[in-house]
Amino acid sequence: MTALDDLDAKLRGLTPAELELLEQELAAKLWEKRWRRWRPYPWQVPPDRIPTLGWWLQLGGRGTGKTDGCARYMVAHVNGPPCDPRLRGGHRMAIVAPTQGDAVEACVNGPSGLKAHDPRVVLRTTAGGTFARWPNGAEAKLFGAHTPDDVERLRAGGNRCLVWMEEAAAMRRLRDAITHSEMGLRLGANPHYIASTTPKPRTELIELTKRDDVHVTRGRTRDAIHLPAAQREHLMRKYAGTRIAAQELDGELLTDIEGALWTRDGLDRTRVGAAPPLARVVVAMDPAATSGDEADEMGIIVAGLGTQYLPDRTGFARRHGYALDDLSGRMPPVEAARRAIKAYHEHRADAIVAEVNNGGEWIGTVVRQLDPTVNYRTVRASRGKATRAEPIAALTEQQAAHIVGSLPELEEQLVSWVPGDASPDRLDAYVWALTDLMLTSAGNLAAVA
Known part of the structure; x- marks a missing residue:
């Protein structure tokens, strides 16, 4: 009998408790x-x-x-x-x-x-x-x-x-x-x-x-x-x-960036724990500018417009905007459309709003194929990104735009983006959402109605 056979025989002779103890x-x-x-x-x-x-x-x-x-x-x-x-x-x-x-x-x-x-x-x-x-x-x-x-x-x-x-x-x-x-x-x-x-x-x-x-x-x-x-x-x-x-x-903890349109202190001052009753909700989508392994993110932001007229920092009474959720990420087009449609129904949104300048024409096609009941409309950029973002940043400074709870990835992009740099997709979707709700004639008319 070999040593291995002898060991096997000894193991077979052990009780379950003894085997557990040995293990x-x-x-x-x-x-x-x-x-x-x-x-x-x-x-x-x-x-x-x-x-x-x-x-x-x-x-x-x-x-x-x-x-x-x-x-x-x-x-x-x-x-x-x-x-x-x-x-x-x-x-x-x-x-x-x-x-x-x-x-x-x-x-x-x-x-x-x-x-x-x-x-x-x-x-x-x-x-x-x-x-x-x-x-x-x-x-x-x-x-x-x-x-x-x-x-x-x-x-x-x-x-x-x-x-x-x-x-x-x-x-x-x-x-x-x-x-x-x-x-x-x-x-x-x-x-x-x-x-x-x-x-x-x-x-x-x-x-x-x-x-x-x-x-x-x-x-x-x-x-x-x-x-x-x-x-x-x-x-x-x-x-x-x-x-x-x-x-x-390098693991550096970076704070506010010189030249950024948003500051962390500004976001914290306007932060709210929960959204009030909302008159309108939109799901804004900004398409990824690149594809492949190093693709940009697809920006998907859910935002709403309050029903009440509340004073801003200047004392002017207006309806305030609220960023409700950030569903952005790297994903295939169909997954992005599914995610936006799900948010549309969960938040009882009025519309999915998508930017189509930067190769986003596919969004409407996919959304309508997946769910033809969705109210979908497009927006086109006629101005530079900085020009579009500045009025939305001003809403935060006026304490009329709020983040509900915490949206870390979106907030990181807001406080780190400097005009002139390539603007990230979460930020772009956020700008489209607040623009639609608070600055466009269509948004204002819908809110009044």
């Missing part, structure tokens, strides 16, 4: 081996201590291991002293990502997630939610921060000792996510946050970097030596000197 022991050894081999970047090293309700905030470019650093921190936290000895495993944590699916894919199952650092982690979905769990009973509940329902789940998320905010700057409802997760961050003697994100000039993120209890580490793509050198060089060469390089590769 756990082997998994523990595999985890310890992987754990010892990990070599962090300097910006992945957390502070010695994070204050109670304070933060370790990793701001970094693409590929700098932000998720990797937070996953390792959470695994180390689980294997450290229990935050509450009364609990099985001693720890109840939370992972909040832009969507719950993002939390599963990036933070647990992904190549930089919890399982990569500790293969003993299992993902379980129960009536109470979706959890990452360890053999000792410690758990991390997974949340999203995209819809109002996500925020409500955070309200009932239970007490936690550690909250990991993944890609915080990309969260649709970041402020609410922070508020409601903080309410439940009260387990143990030192509950706190860790966060990983490519920086975007979100007001909440800017505020965090100014706090004394927030420890910020920063990483640059060019220094991420574990990435393929050809990839790093290609990205740096392609985007050198641009805002994209500063933000997405």
